[in-house]
Amino acid sequence: MRPQGQLAAFSRHLTDVGLYVEAQASPGLAPTQLILVQAVDWSRLGIAARAWGCRWVAGWGEDMGETIRVNTCFEKAGAYLVARTAVPRAKPVLWSHIDSYPGADRPERHIRDMLGVVFSGHPDKRRWTRHQAWKDSEFPLRRDFPAAGRPQAQTPADHQYNFLLAQGSGVYEIPVGPVHAGIIEPGHFRFQAVGETVLRLEERLGYTHKGIEKIAEGRDADGLARLAGRVSGDSTVAHAWAACMAMEKAAGLEVPPRAIWLRALMCERERVANHVGDIGAMLNDIAFAFGFYQFARLREEWQRVSRAAFGHRFMMDCIVPGGVAVNLDQHFIAAMRDEARTLRKQIGKLMAIINDLPSVADRVRGTGILKPEYAQALGCMGYVGRASGMNFDVRRDAPYSPYDKLTVKVPQHHYGDVNARARTRLEEITASFDLIEGLLVGLPAGPIRVTWKPPVAGTEGLGLIEGWRGEILSFVRFDADGRIARFFPRDPSWTTWPALELLIHDNIVPDFPVCNKSVNGSYSGHDL
Amino acid sequence: MLRILGKIQRLGIVTEPLPKLHEPALTEIGEQLKALIGEQFSGSLAIREVDAGSCNGCELEIQALNNPYYSIERFGVHFVASPRHADMLLVTGPVSRHMEEALRRTYAATPDPKLVIAVGACGANGGEFGASYASCGAVANVIPVDAIIRGCPPTPLDLLRSILEAIGKRSTANPSNKR
Numbered sequence: 001m002r003p004q005g006q007l008a009a010f011s012r013h014l015t016d017v018g019l020y021v022e023a024q025a026s027p028g029l030a031p032t033q034l035i036l037v038q039a040v041d042w043s044r045l046g047i048a049a050r051a052w053g054c055r056w057v058a059g060w061g062e063d064m065g066e067t068i069r070v071n072t073c074f075e076k077a078g079a080y081l082v083a084r085t086a087v088p089r090a091k092p093v094l095w096s097h098i099d100s101y102p103g104a105d106r107p108e109r110h111i112r113d114m115l116g117v118v119f120s121g122h123p124d125k126r127r128w129t130r131h132q133a134w135k136d137s138e139f140p141l142r143r144d145f146p147a148a149g150r151p152q153a154q155t156p157a158d159h160q161y162n163f164l165l166a167q168g169s170g171v172y173e174i175p176v177g178p179v180h181a182g183i184i185e186p187g188h189f190r191f192q193a194v195g196e197t198v199l200r201l202e203e204r205l206g207y208t209h210k211g212i213e214k215i216a217e218g219r220d221a222d223g224l225a226r227l228a229g230r231v232s233g234d235s236t237v238a239h240a241w242a243a244c245m246a247m248e249k250a251a252g253l254e255v256p257p258r259a260i261w262l263r264a265l266m267c268e269r270e271r272v273a274n275h276v277g278d279i280g281a282m283l284n285d286i287a288f289a290f291g292f293y294q295f296a297r298l299r300e301e302w303q304r305v306s307r308a309a310f311g312h313r314f315m316m317d318c319i320v321p322g323g324v325a326v327n328l329d330q331h332f333i334a335a336m337r338d339e340a341r342t343l344r345k346q347i348g349k350l351m352a353i354i355n356d357l358p359s360v361a362d363r364v365r366g367t368g369i370l371k372p373e374y375a376q377a378l379g380c381m382g383y384v385g386r387a388s389g390m391n392f393d394v395r396r397d398a399p400y401s402p403y404d405k406l407t408v409k410v411p412q413h414h415y416g417d418v419n420a421r422a423r424t425r426l427e428e429i430t431a432s433f434d435l436i437e438g439l440l441v442g443l444p445a446g447p448i449r450v451t452w453k454p455p456v457a458g459t460e461g462l463g464l465i466e467g468w469r470g471e472i473l474s475f476v477r478f479d480a481d482g483r484i485a486r487f488f489p490r491d492p493s494w495t496t497w498p499a500l501e502l503l504i505h506d507n508i509v510p511d512f513p514v515c516n517k518s519v520n521g522s523y524s525g526h527d528l
Numbered sequence: 529m530l531r532i533l534g535k536i537q538r539l540g541i542v543t544e545p546l547p548k549l550h551e552p553a554l555t556e557i558g559e560q561l562k563a564l565i566g567e568q569f570s571g572s573l574a575i576r577e578v579d580a581g582s583c584n585g586c587e588l589e590i591q592a593l594n595n596p597y598y599s600i601e602r603f604g605v606h607f608v609a610s611p612r613h614a615d616m617l618l619v620t621g622p623v624s625r626h627m628e629e630a631l632r633r634t635y636a637a638t639p640d641p642k643l644v645i646a647v648g649a650c651g652a653n654g655g656e657f658g659a660s661y662a663s664c665g666a667v668a669n670v671i672p673v674d675a676i677i678r679g680c681p682p683t684p685l686d687l688l689r690s691i692l693e694a695i696g697k698r699s700t701a702n703p704s705n706k707r
């Protein structure tokens with residue numbers, strides 16, 4: 001059965017079990033299908049999707065005036081489906097999907113904080129994205145909430161959040177953050193520990209909430225691409241690509257082949273840079289300074305070439321609606337092929353040294369195990385999922401151009417420890433080298449950008465990109481005059497932050513940094 | 529172990545002399561400042577980095593200051609884990625309202641005299657995010673700022689140069705500043 005056929009069968013199945021389902025054409029979402037479901041059937045939709053083996057991808061809402069629209073995206077075998085419903089703005093109540101999908105927990109709390117939709121049956125009534133910057137009776141994504149808000153002169157700390165308490169003799173609590181010890185992003189971790197062993201970790205995120213979804217409203221296409229490129233700076237290429245893909249699909253705009261291939265080249269370069277840097281950082285967290293400095297050196301060299309070729313060390317703002325902003329000079333084709341070959345060799349040599357060290361193995365093997373059933377339940381994406389038995393990569397399983405013309409090798413491991421995540425990332429680097437080679441050899445000639453044509457009001461688009469952390473979903477809907485009415489980027493970190501809470505269980509507190517780094521969720525990408 | 533030493537020896541030192549971006553040459557500034565840091569901060573300037581809501585791009589470039597190419601430690605500058613150990617705060621991002629109080633407290637916890645540098649387009653004026661219900665915008669809207677390093681993100685070289693310049697300015701403005 002073709003992938004889309006699977007989900008067509010699923011929507012027939014929904015009708016068979018008595019749900020009222022209406023398929024709706026939405027060219028900007030295609031090949032993703034769109035179905036309209038009644039709000040009363042929302043819970044049964046979740047149960048049926050789970051039974052059908054679908055993954056819960058993302059959920060987001062939108063204020064439509066009289067109603068609040070809620071969307072959930074499912075995926076099975078590379079086919080995507082968006083189910084949509086609406087609840088009255090005056091009484092926005094919907095059944096939660098959390099019973100079928102634990103991964104829906106925080107996204108639903110986010111929708112509640114931002115739009116005021118109450119998810120009945122959701123066991124966690126606590127706020128998530130909201131701290132103290134707006135009142136619990138206010139919802140920033142409602143149309144009548146001004147982007148400037150009604151801030152107090154000083155926003156107080158959110159010190160009354162009810163963390164779960166563990167009690168018993170010898171149990172103690174370690175609060176960490178939001179300001180962390182290293183040069184990293186802010187967030188709060190609450191550990192309950194006995195001796196050195198972690199009984200429980202609870203995360204409190206939302207500190208870097210910058211109102212991205214709200215301030216996207218009213219922007220033009222170029223402005224949205226810039227904002228998307230700053231959802232998570234380390235994934236600037238992937239997020240900008242996803243947002244541009246969504247906008248271009250909405251506008252029915254054909255992007256020139258050369259531009260698409262250059263986007264992929266940048267995206268693979270971003271993947272390599274982050275994997276290389278993070279492997280070094282993981283070695284740093286187990287106090288192996290040699291490895292840290294070596295990988296930091298390699299990352300620096302790699303980024304310098306990115307800057308020479310594209311004008312920016314992270315290639316920020318290089319992806320623009322309709323194409324790319326910079327062309328690749330011919331001489332970089334040979335230079336980058338050499339560069340990839342050299343780096344492959346260098347990493348090989350370093351890993352030969354590192355693999356030989358029992359003190360490294362001792363710290364990473366069996367540390368921070370994420371069991372495959374947990375990864376599955378949470379729908380973990382990227383290397384975190386793939387190190388725990390998940391076998392999904394958008395580039396291979398729902399291929400978008402140019403990956404439909406290339407072979408994407410997707411590593412998979414099952415043990416789910418820090419070591420497996422590091423291995424997965426090393427193998428992904430190698431796979432990216434092959435892709436870079438293919439991209440450089442096959443790079444088509446021609447223009448790199450077409451003129452942007454804003455679509456009519458109401459048009460929507462969906463972008464799906466495999467960033468270095470995994471699947472990024474980007475939803476865009478246009479208003480009049482080519483202005484953005486709604487932007488929702490789902491960073492893969494949403495799927496891996498909850499995994500960190502599980503995999504740290506029963507590990508020792510001093511192993512938290514390396515466990516955290518091996519997952520490396522984006523705070524900014526999550527907090528929006 | 530031998531292979532580690534072998535690798536280190538074969539590679540040699542990759543740390544670069546600073547390029548001449550401004551006159552006088554940065555290497556000279558570096559040398560002067562090393563002397564200043566020696567004099568004023570007992571040879572070591574401690575920086576506490578605070579992400580007050582950044583997109584994390586600025587953090588990547590600040591981290592790069594520790595890589596062997598830039599090796600900021602050669603000037604006696606190093607990053608510390610607590611504001612209580614810090615002489616300088618390097619603050620990134622538009623200050624999110626959710627980080628506002630944490631930033632104030634970090635500032636209060638840093639002993640006087642302290643230098644505050646706002647980093648990036650966001651730290652300077654809110655950048656792409658501006659001020660909103662969720663963002664206070666510039667760092668200067670929340671705590672006093674002594675210097676600004678622009679760029680989105682500023683490159684490691686920009687960071688290095690501006691950090692050194694900020695220390696230089698502080699000592700000219702206040703020659704009696706001695707620890």
Ligand code: SF4
Nearest residue numbers: 582583585648649650
């Ligand atoms: S200045 Fe640029 S890189 Fe730095 S936090 Fe702002 S958007 Fe990110």
